[in-house]
Amino acid sequence: GESVGLHLPTLSVQEGDNSIINCAYSNSASDYFIWYKQESGKGPQFIIDIRSNMDKRQGQRVTVLLNKTVKHLSLQIAATQPGDSAVYFCVESHTGNQFYFGTGTSLTVIP
Amino acid sequence: DTEVTQTPKHLVMGMTNKKSLKCEQHMGHRAMYWYKQKAKKPPELMFVYSYEKLSINESVPSRFSPECPNSSLLNLHLHALQPEDSALYLCASSQRPSSYEQYFGPGTRLTVT
Numbered sequence: 622g623e624s625v626g627l628h629l630p631t632l633s634v635q636e637g638d639n640s641i642i643n644c645a646y647s648n649s650a651s652d653y654f655i656w657y658k659q660e661s662g663k664g665p666q667f668i669i670d671i672r673s674n675m676d677k678r679q680g681q682r683v684t685v686l687l688n689k690t691v692k693h694l695s696l697q698i699a700a701t702q703p704g705d706s707a708v709y710f711c712v713e714s715h716t717g718n719q720f721y722f723g724t725g726t727s728l729t730v731i732p
Numbered sequence: 733d734t735e736v737t738q739t740p741k742h743l744v745m746g747m748t749n750k751k752s753l754k755c756e757q758h759m760g761h762r763a764m765y766w767y768k769q770k771a772k773k774p775p776e777l778m779f780v781y782s783y784e785k786l787s788i789n790e791s792v793p794s795r796f797s798p799e800c801p802n803s804s805l806l807n808l809h810l811h812a813l814q815p816e817d818s819a820l821y822l823c824a825s826s827q828r829p830s831s832y833e834q835y836f837g838p839g840t841r842l843t844v845t
Contacts, residue, residue: 653832664736664822664836665775710774717830718788722774 633729640698642726644711647692651713656685656696657722660707668696668709698728706730736837738823744843747813753840755806755823763829764806766798767822769839775822781806782829813844 634640646654652673657665671678671685671694678685684697694711711723736757745751755764762783767775780788781800795817797809806823820841824834 655832657836662838664824664838665834666836667833670832714832717832718780719790720777720834722776725772725774 630724631727631729633731634701636703636730636732637700640696640701640705640728640730642696642698642709642711642728644694644696644723645692646694646711646713646723648713648715648721649689649692651715653714653717654685654687654694655712655714655720656683657710657712658705658707659710659725665710701728701730703730703732736823736825736835738821738837738840740840741838742841742843744845745810745813746845747815749813750809750811752810753808753821753823753842755808755837756804757825757835758804759825759827759835760803761825761827761835762803763826763831764800765824765826765834766806766808767824767836769820769822771819779808780829787829810842813842815844818842818844 655670656668658668659665669680669683669685671687676687682699686695698705706729708725708727710725712720714720739754764781766778768778769775777790778792779798784800795812799807820839822839823837826834
């Protein structure tokens with residue numbers, strides 16, 4: 622498989638603060654990146670995605686940034702809430718046939 | 733209905749048993765996936781079905797046998813498993829094989845004794 626790693630395995634933030642979750646990938650041919658959120662006891666849930674020809678994409682309270690020069694991806698969560706506590710995975714894909722999950726970052730929101 | 737369902741939620745089986753995991757979706761999705769997830773690890777892709785045909789097998793041992801009887805149903809048949817096969821087995825579906833957004837079920841927690 623491909624190497625999709627995260628810089629920080631755990632992250633704790635105060636409620637209301639912004640969170641930044643980072644991800645490094647190694648396959649420069651990957652053309653699509655996705656962020657998933659997995660809450661305890663549940664399957665992963667799609668958050669946001671970005672194509673390799675973009676460098677930024679915004680959703681509701683979330684922004685994904687892609688830096689292809691250094692093969693780095695980040696997920697920014699604005700005004701983090703207790704319900705955001707989960708493990709976050711970045712996923713890289715090439716042609717949409719295979720999907721490689723990163724190691725995951727556990728986000729804990731402190732009330 | 734935007735849900736992927738999986739049964740059973742939990743399964744305990746011996747190494748000589750034969751069991752099956754079931755996954756169902758009614759979103760009209762034409763790609764379905766099996767993943768294996770060990771504790772505190774990311775999901776690992778096992779199989780991909782595209783239009784009810786097996787398109788990707790990620791070198792999974794033959795003791796795992798997938799089956800896609802129709803476009804809504806995906807099974808994973810288990811036989812002669814090992815204790816190290818204990819894990820959460822996740823099913824997912826996507827609209828088309830080239831779609832990047834996958835919808836995951838809650839998983840089946842499998843324990844092999």
